[in-house]
Amino acid sequence: MWAPHLEMINNRWYLYYSVDPRPGYGARRTHVLESASSDPLGPYTYRGDLDLMPGDGWAIDGAVLRLNGALYFTFSAFASDGLQSLYIAPMANPWTASAFGTRISAPTLAWERQDGAVNEGPFALQRGGRTFLTYSASHCNGPNYKLGMLEYRGGNPLAAASWSKFANPIFQRNDAASVYGPGHHSFFSSPDGTETWIAYHANGSASQGCGTTRTTRVQKISWNADGTPNLGTPVSTSTVLQGPSGEVGGPTARVRIRNEHSGLCLDDYNFATTPGAEVRQWTCNTLAVQDWYLQPTGDGYHQIFNGHSGLCLDDYNFATQPGAEVRQWTCNGLAVQQWRITPVGGGYSTLTNRHSGLCLDNYNFATQPGAEVRQWTCTGNAAQRWSLA
Structure with a gap:
């Protein structure tokens, strides 16, 4: 048994x-x-197998598609020409196909035929009224297993003419990061609904194939200006990613927090370890006093604690006026220790305190080591723009 797909339909899981x-x-x-x-x-009840192909035929790697108010099942099967292709079937209910599947894509392009001609693992991605059907192409025995994409163009979803195939793969091997054969994927939203993430499997060596060496990986995707998904490039398993937005208790990410105006890094000043410890800026270095860890607290906010002191970045004394102090304090999860990280372009973000509503600020535009850090009315200028990397 393999290729599990979990879907909620009418308040039950299938x-x-x-x-x-x-x-x-x-x-x-x-x-x-x-x-x-x-x-x-x-608990679960076994509903049987889906009768998707004539003659009790081969049909695997399936997932549900909701389109035009109807329910469909997309899957992979062999056509009469011997090509493992993508099929779609209408559903009478979540466990019954109302007709056999029809083919909507075959592995006809060169990049779909490396190490074997394959289209499999379809999964829908919908946004802005558009429906994309992403799928795995080429054979998983080789390092060139990858993802391709169709788009629904209107009309009968059961007709191949209603779908158009993108000419190039949308996600594939990244030798520089030791990622080979990325494929058989799904998508999910961040807890706050602001981000879309891909989950997929891949190998760490070009010589590994379809076996147990594959590992599950996730990363955030983006969207192109034309409304199509941009899956980016698969990253190394050694890359630490910030967790999905709104995630509570998710993984921490270690970063250096550097100010755009001063060029200095946020620092546990004088290596302090007691509550009330100062936070200042200093020449960027590799010491733990400049290691900061981002821990999601929910609703797009993060707790930020120092690698040396173990204390959290804090709106000191619950202040709400411009010029409010920022210090470190025992981590407590209160709003004074929750910061919203908002990307503003160029690799920089603003950090806004949940309690005060003020932004982390390079106070008085200082540029010397030891420069103060306070909170100020958010303006978006360089003194309030921070690189987290």
Whole structure:
């Protein structure tokens, strides 16, 4: 059993998964479980397998597509020409196909045929009234397993003419980061709904294939000006990413916080370790006093604590006026220790305190080591722009 896909439909969870039966027990098929309630932990009832292809045919790697108020199932199967292709079938309910699938994409392009001609693992991505169907292409036995994309152009979703294929892959190997064969993916939203992330598997070596060496990875995607998704480049497993926006208790990210105006880094001044410790700016270095860790607290805010002191960046004494002090204090999760990080371009962000509503500021535009850090009315100028890297 493999390729699980979990989908909520009508307040119940449906788990679709592929099954390779014992010899003599039929072709690889897609099976369905249904939850008893909205709890994803179950219990579940086995609903059987989806009858997706004529003659009890081979049909795997499926996922649900909601389109034009109807429910469809997209999957991978072999056509009469022997090509492993993408199919779509209408659904009468979440565990029953109302007709056999029809082919909407075949591996006809050169980049879809490396190490084997394959289209599989379809997954829908919808935004701004547009529907994209992303999929895995080429064979997973080689390092060139990758992602391609179709777009629904209107009309009958069961007709291949209603879909157009993008000429180039949208996500593929990154040798410089030791990422090979990135594919069989899905997408999910950040807890606050502001970000879209991709989950996928890949190998760390070009010689690894479809086996157990593959690991699960996630990273944030973006969107191009023309409304198409930009999946970017798969990053190394050693790269520390800031967790999804709005995530509570997610992974921490270690950063240096450098001011655009002064060029200096936020520093645990004089290596202090007691509550009330000063925060100033200093010449950027590699010491732990300039290591800051971002911990999501929810609603797009972060707790920021120092690697040397273990204390959190704090709106000192709950001040709300411009010029309010910033110090370090025992981490407590209060609003005075929650900061919203807002990208403003050029690799810089502003840091706004949840309690005061003021921005972290290079006070009086100082440029010498030891420069003060305070809070001020948010203006977006260089003294309030910080690089977190």
